[in-house]
Amino acid sequence: MKHLLDTASLSREDAIGILDIAEEMALVSQREIKKLPVLRGRTVVNLFFEDSTRTRLSFEAAAKRLSADVLNFSAKGSSVSKGESLQDTIQTISAMGADAIVVRHSGAGTAHRLAHTGWIDVPVVNAGDGTHEHPTQALLDAFTLRRALAGVPASGPVSGGPRGAGLDGAKVAIVGDVLHSRVARSNVHLLDRLGADVHLIAPPTLLPWGVENWPVTVHYDFDAALAAADFAAVMMLRVQHERMHESFFPNAREYARLWGLSPARLETLPESTFVMHPGPMNRGFEISAAAADSPRALVLDQVENGVSVRMAVLYRLLTGQEETND
Amino acid sequence: MTQRTVLDAADVSRAVTRIAHEIIESNKGSEDIVLLGIPRRGVPLAHRLAEAIAAIEGSPASAGELAGSLDITMYRDDLRGGSYRAPEPTSIPAAGIDAKTVVLVDDVLFSGRTIRAALDALADLGRPSKVRLAVLVDRGHRDLPIRADHVGKNLPTSSSERVNVSLSEIDGTDAVTISGGRE
């Protein structure tokens, strides 16, 4: 593995490998010294062309726990806004000595482009590219769900964590704006690769063209879908405010009524169904406070696991070692 | 390529028993001892030593509390080169390592770099009162000023030879062989 650009091309073996390393990384968080010397003297650049304090902080914490130096580059106030090209930006940063680049960009394929144009020769991690993919989010979702389904605490140090396992047979519902969601795309690929049975629940306007050819079951009716199957987890997607005025659905009230995880719908879920959300949540819209704050909600576990999973990804991409006789 | 056996199963067993006695003797008993095996083959050796020590001390049930594993992958000094290898689990006995006598256990002592990494890893986990080193085979050729306190067998080798340790828990059989080298 040289880069992590998407989950579409991530093998099951590599995905489980990352989740297993993340289990080791989670153990570090219980120690007094929450730091490993793995990336000492190396520099990870967070190149964020799009605001995302949460994701940037998560990557920053991950890199720092591995002892890397971190440079944060935010496009706001930078020369990018003055017309500097992506190539110039990336080569400038590379000249400052980057050993890995974590990139977030509003355009699909930007991480892929950085990795394959020959402008730079360091590992690239996609931290979200337009409405394409957000692979570390899918990995942390899978990590959280794998823990939850194994009956161990969904976050924090667990010495007997579920290493080596996939999500085989787990029914997972992804609900909401799939069309504009990089999280949904990354999750569909990864969940499918890990053996889960993926269901998409959304109004037809918020599903991509040709979704019937995806390895998923599509439902338009949330209640009918919940009645038909016992889901291991229901992943609610964030609906961006700007969608409200683009006629994807009549209005917020109707969306919340038909596709929101309301208290009433929460009641119909089996005891065993977990509730997930990649955050930030629109409480009272796609997810009710009752659902977000219920004991079955894994939302904060997802955030906590983000650091361990991103540590695992950086470790996986930035190290390699020879077997020795010692 | 020739391969010759330098320790057979009985030799390995005798070596483990002898080291167990040595550890008890130098520690004046088994109190406060934690045996941490370095993956992969140090881990079953640590558990065998724990069982031997518990048996000698007459408390076979306590063997599981004596032994654990200490992965040093994240502390290696050669992480950049070569092909990637996944880290192995670290598991520390419930009592922890603070103020204990930690015996690091590995199969072969060669350059000393693994033990250097293990000392760093230990320092991030706690503060043992003493750290000792037990190895099944010391083959010489040290790069660092490190020596073992307990050695199953000192084995003079040329640096081009390869020492192969097999343990039944991993390889199905107990043996130490030497292969390669210039004839």
Next chain:
Amino acid sequence: MTDYLIRGANVLGRGTADIAICDGRIVDPELLDATSAEVIDAAGLVALPGLVDMHTHLREPGKEDAETVLTGSRSAAAGGFTCVHAMANTAPVADTAGVVEQVHRLGRSAGFTEVVPVGAVTIGLEGRQLAELGAMARSAARVRMFSDDGICVSDPLLMRRALEYVKTFDGIIAQHAQEPRLTEGAQMNEGEVSAELGLPGWPAVAEESIIARDVLLAEHVGSRLHVCHVSTAGSVDLIRWAKARGVAVTAEVTPHHLMLTDELVRTFDPVYKVNPPLRTDSDVHALREALADGTIDVVGTDHAPHTAEHKCSEWSAAAMGMVGMESALSIVVEAMADHDFDFGDVARVMSAAPARITGASGHGSLEIGASANIVLVDPNRPHRIEPADHATKGRNNPFAGIEVSAAVTDTFFYGHRVLAAGALTTPHPAGATWTDQ
């Protein structure tokens, strides 16, 4: 001017003959003074009438860093084109007699191909008010084809008026069929690939709905409509239906839509970003079928050079467009290899039909007495397309590295050999007076 005797060429791929050129015209070889003529051994080569491109972007005035009329003209000559139509989306827009005359004059002084300006349909391509179509038609540039290419004339009433108005001078409206609301922010074909890549889609229906409307408008007002760069199977069906009804519609396809699909977007390389976007395999097959059966009349290159700055970027920021005049003939031959499509058909779709539609009278024929606009093609010269060797300034050629069998070797432009054995020579010596207008 040098006279030429082209000896032993396979004319239109349908029989060997000699072609004589005297004083810029094709003459009876018997009547040529063989002692003063330069003899060209064309054994093994195919002779076609000089190619006519209904759709190029020469970028001058305004974007001379991407292309100029001179570099574009040289690119045309190297690709075998003796006449090219220069689209109006320059800066300033070619929406007045002044601008079209400037482009026309630049073409004449370049002297490598006949540059015919296309006038804008609406002022500033803004789709609000008709440009001075009559003034452009009556200018020295004699504009007959009008297009807002790059932007659709989406207002149905304005489109109707434009179609009606150009009947005054037997003009034609070339429509860039793209329903704007259905393609807001579009980055690629809407289909399975866009769904997976998360790139906003450009659905086929956005092209087809405009074509359906426009053929009915053209029928209603009895005017001529040309559909630029048809890209979908559904568009082909609509055009076939309209032609069967007797609508005066003609249609064009680009070499890239005959050859490439949206699977290439998976590379996120902006060289594959173009408008209309690359479609699917079934669209490509429908387009080839339509070109073979005459539903689509012409191949137009939509040659759209861009500077490296506009292509060496992330996909979303990159400009749309591909160059293609120098690879067009080779690609058409490759694309149509599995169809009943010979060099006579190549001449039909790349020369005779576009010359007829645009009224480019000096082009499209190898008859005795015609202007000597001729191209020689070696049908068996396997080579890789190397954009770095091309005369255009644009390096955004999506066919880079593709192996093709046919190569343009010689171009005669009003009797002057502007391309000789694959190498560009000199402009036409008669300066601005080479045509018989």
